[in-house]
Amino acid sequence: MNLVKLLGDGQRYMKTWPMVRQLGFYFPEYRVVKATQLAIIAMPVLALVVASSQLYVFGWDYLPQALTMLLFFISLPVQGLLWLGWRASHPLPLSLFDWGNQLTSALTKMG
Structure with a gap:
């Protein structure tokens, strides 16, 4: 499958x-979506802070390590999006499909 x-x-x-908190008990998507949303905001800033502080403390000799840390922190939200993309292409099992429809109608009634 195409990565993009x-x-x-x-x-x-x-x-x-x-984003209904009660779904977090049944599906891991709620937690992954929350973590990915936070990572999209926080990880680029944290990556720059870690890389720049490593260069400041240890000097330019540690540039490869600083770039490795930068790429690691940048890759975390990408990993969340890849996992969510993989889950999006796999439908629910038929046993959960009926339950999901009932839950959707109940949540719609609740607003």
Whole structure:
């Protein structure tokens, strides 16, 4: 599967997943979406802080290590989007499909 398409699917899946706290007991998507949303905001800043502080403390001799740390922190939200994209391409099992429809109608009634 195309990596860019998988990232796009993950982004769309993240936007369409209902952020209802009670779903976190049944599906891991709630926790992954929350973590990915936080990582998209925080990880680029944290990556720059870690890389620049490492260069400041240890000097330019540690540039490869600083770049490795920078890439690691940048990759965390990408990993979340890839996982969500992978989950978006796999439908629910039929046993959960009926339960999901009932839950959707109950949540719609609740507002």
